[in-house]
Amino acid sequence: MTDVAVVTGPSRGIGRATALALARRGLSIALLGPPSPRLDEVTDEVRRLDVAALPVPCDVASEEQVARASAEVVAWLGAPRVVVNNAGIVSRGAKVHETAPAAWDEVIAVNLRGPFLISRAFLPAMLKQGRGRLVHVGSISSTLACPGNASYAASKWGLIGLSKSLAEELRGTGLQSVAVLPGSVDTDMLVGSGFPPQMSADEVARLLVYAALDAPDAVTGSAIEMFG
Incomplete structure (x- = not known):
C-alpha cells in the first residue's frame, strides 16, 4: 500500500514545494487548504507525477473542518505516514499595544491552533498504524523576534513547544515529531518583511522531506535550524 502524506497550506511556497517533493518520493498526497485555483494547480502537478492527489478544502483553524478533512483522508487514502503542518499566515507592522x-x-489560530487540531485529528489513525512522523514548519521567528511581529513570533515559538511535547508523548509508539525552522525563504510571505531571501522553497522542502522520511527516529523532538 502506498504511503500517504498530508500537507497543509499546499497551494504555494514551502507547502507546494514539499507536496511535490514528497510526491516525487512516491507518496500519495492529501492537500489540505482553502479552495483556490492554486490548490487545483498543485493537485494537477502532483497527479502528473503518477501518484494520488486528494485536494481537501480545509481551514486548519476550524475544529469541524479539520475533523471532516481527516476523516476523508483516512477513508480515501489511509492513515498518513507523514503530516506536514505548514499552513501559516503573518501580520506585520503593529506593535503589541497597537495590535487588535x-x-x-x-x-x-492558523499558526498554532491549526497544527494542534491537525495533529490531534490524525494521531489516532497514525497510532493505530504504529508508525509515522509529524513535521512542523517553524521559522527563524521561533528563536528570534523583531518589532511589529509579535503574533507571528509567539505562534512559532508555541509551535516548537507543541512539537517537543508531542515528541515526548509519542515515545515508544513508533511515531516522531520534528520541527524545521527556516530563515528567510523566497516566498510570497517574505514580501514586505524587509529581509532578503536566503533560500528557496525547494531547499526547505528538501530538508522537510529528509525530516519526514530519512532522518533517524532519534531526531524526534528536534528543532532543526536552516538559516541560509
Missing part, C-alpha cells in the same frame, strides 16, 4: 486582539487571534 482579533488580528492576534487570527495568526495564533
Whole structure:
C-alpha cells in the first residue's frame, strides 16, 4: 500500500514545494487548504507525477473542518505516514499595544491552533498504524523576534513547544515529531518583511522531506535550524 502524506497550506511556497517533493518520493498526497485555483494547480502537478492527489478544502483553524478533512483522508487514502503542518499566515507592522486582539487571534489560530487540531485529528489513525512522523514548519521567528511581529513570533515559538511535547508523548509508539525552522525563504510571505531571501522553497522542502522520511527516529523532538 502506498504511503500517504498530508500537507497543509499546499497551494504555494514551502507547502507546494514539499507536496511535490514528497510526491516525487512516491507518496500519495492529501492537500489540505482553502479552495483556490492554486490548490487545483498543485493537485494537477502532483497527479502528473503518477501518484494520488486528494485536494481537501480545509481551514486548519476550524475544529469541524479539520475533523471532516481527516476523516476523508483516512477513508480515501489511509492513515498518513507523514503530516506536514505548514499552513501559516503573518501580520506585520503593529506593535503589541497597537495590535487588535482579533488580528492576534487570527495568526495564533492558523499558526498554532491549526497544527494542534491537525495533529490531534490524525494521531489516532497514525497510532493505530504504529508508525509515522509529524513535521512542523517553524521559522527563524521561533528563536528570534523583531518589532511589529509579535503574533507571528509567539505562534512559532508555541509551535516548537507543541512539537517537543508531542515528541515526548509519542515515545515508544513508533511515531516522531520534528520541527524545521527556516530563515528567510523566497516566498510570497517574505514580501514586505524587509529581509532578503536566503533560500528557496525547494531547499526547505528538501530538508522537510529528509525530516519526514530519512532522518533517524532519534531526531524526534528536534528543532532543526536552516538559516541560509
